[in-house]
Amino acid sequence: MNATTELKIFCPATIANISCGFDVLGVALESVGDEMLIRKVEQKGIRITKLTGQNLPTETHLNVAGVAGLALLADSNYEGGFEIEMYKKIKAGSGIGSSAASSTGAVWAMNELLGRPFSKTELVKFAMEGERLASGVAHADNVAPALFGGFTLVRSYDPLDIVPIPSPKQLWATVIHPQIEVRTSDSRKILKTNITLADGIKQWGNLGGLVAGLFTEDYSLIGRSLVDHIVEPIRSILIPGFDKVKSVSMDAGALGCGISGSGPSIFAFSKGEENALHVARAMKDVYRKIGIDYDVHVSKVNSTGVHKI
């Protein structure tokens, strides 16, 4: 076995549905993520040969990495196959892109091992098949930042158009995962089909402000723009303690705070590590008092996406 036949990789956790960027804006984290080993083998097809850290199916067609890999193979003229070892650290269902990390990691490494026949946008499409298995919908909002790193905007699905957005150097994320189950399908179901035009205008005004703030490293503008008048008021009902976590995070100096993905994780952005740690302490206090177990992650915003380790 040499370096050209297997790759060990880091697959970042991601925050999608960033406040006003519902369904379009995501970001990758630097120090939270899975590890995977992808091995090029002669035997056709994809096999999950190892899976630790989470209780997830290892049958190829029931595993998001397997399904994403099969989508890539179907578009490739490669005659062999791949073995996948998954070392999960991101909890499934936590709302920080556990399935996207697996499916993105798989197709990124396979593309590397095959000599990069596919573009990044094509890889996003393959990985989206993993998302379809996980949630019933082929979303790109976790997959895109997991692959590109930094912030990514999914401008359009048809055709798929991913726009990388820069990450300000001192931007840190705090994510708290209360140990309750919120199914993606439930949190989709409670969304309303219609919104008011007035709320829509506020939302695209804030999204424009957020993108401008990311380009200009204007932390105050980023903070002012991290507002969601549409989805957060509805979905936050499913997350006990949300309002309290948000208010203590803002009091602790966060730039903004919202639901990560479809929850139940809650993210906050801060300027600098110290503020992010301060926010983490404030968030923990809330769930300690309520009596709900939690995980907390404090991470710089990542700028590289999935990468070799």
Added chain:
Amino acid sequence: MNATTELKIFCPATIANISCGFDVLGVALESVGDEMLIRKVEQKGIRITKLTGQNLPTETHLNVAGVAGLALLADSNYEGGFEIEMYKKIKAGSGIGSSAASSTGAVWAMNELLGRPFSKTELVKFAMEGERLASGVAHADNVAPALFGGFTLVRSYDPLDIVPIPSPKQLWATVIHPQIEVRTSDSRKILKTNITLADGIKQWGNLGGLVAGLFTEDYSLIGRSLVDHIVEPIRSILIPGFDKVKSVSMDAGALGCGISGSGPSIFAFSKGEENALHVARAMKDVYRKIGIDYDVHVSKVNSTGVHKI
């Protein structure tokens, strides 16, 4: 009379409601606009002493520049007054910010003559009173680019938050004004109060792409993002020939094309002057064939806003 008691200024025309940036994104033009002369006088109050080019009221409280000026005076401790001469070149009701040019010009010049006691955001608020007189609604989407220059995003009205966005160097606008009347109040009335969440997501995805494209001078991304699924399909019904103008503009090489303000003017953006002129010829052909008179403007995107001449 010396330089400190009167100012002659250029007040740019502006395009508001730029496609996906409905109600939030506007841009100033470099070579289309009014001229004004503002004179500081001892006599209290505001007087419109001259008005050429358009048939508009000269009574202070019925003139947008007068009303905007009164709003500034009301917040100032200045004991004297101002005289205003208006040399209108932008037709009222054309959809390229005729009233905003007048009200913005007035308050900008007054602020200069008083030694800049007010911030730009405060000036926007005063000028918005002129917009309230003109259309019944105190909008900032023409006033902000007329004052700041370039593209501006009105991220929020409460509190008022204007975000300047850079203008790519080779971005040119073509604007055609068919000589038909579309009242702002009518074109507001036909808008729907509700939109689908799905359309909203497309809109803020495109707005994010447009802002990113303006920052990165990515003309292709700007073009791909100049899409409006919400307002254009409804309002364009009021503008005869709109669909044809749009299709010939795109065929002629425009990056994107949409309704300027609440119409009836139609704008297109192009990369470079030559393309913008080519688009102008294609647009003219449409209205010549239909038999509707028109004005056409071809202008670089302006980056300075209202300024001394």
